[in-house]
Amino acid sequence: MSEARSGSRLVIDVLAYMGARLLLVVALTAVIFGGGRLLGIRDFPLVVALLFAIVIALPLGIWLFAPLRRRATASIAAFDERRRREREQLRSRLRGEEPPAE
Template sequence: MVTDVAVYLVARLVLVAVLTAAIYGVGHLFVADFPVVVALLFAIVIALPIGIWLFRPLRERATASIALVDERRRKDREQLQARLRGEEPPKSA
């Protein structure tokens, strides 16, 4: 799970970095002292919708990994609660 989420996070950050560089380069052509912060802010705003569309497979894989971990934790919690009540825990599939 951690690797899937990390890959998605790094991909989003790389997208922001690439967009920042592109916006800064274009902005520097028109304005001599174009601020990097402005380029970064524009890149973040632009990267939000582009990243959702562009990195859909990575996002779906990360979401599936999180769902698997969630399901495993839920089953473990049910088994623990059943043992604490003195019942036989539900069978794991």
């Protein structure tokens, strides 16, 4: 995979995971806020609904979005491995050695 493609894949995977987690918080906030209104609580604060949604979404998002999380983690690991390999090649060139074969 080319360098630009792996970098853009990393960004896409991480943004997809983050976006899914944020959408889960928004959806849970709407459900909690709407549920409070349906129960007749007219002065139900949106901030309270948001805080409950964040607490509920933390473990729920890990479970629901496990495939997205694994894909993002794999992209990060591939990016880190490529950077480590490039750093080793640079160090060996700076020492005047032959860089390790890929």
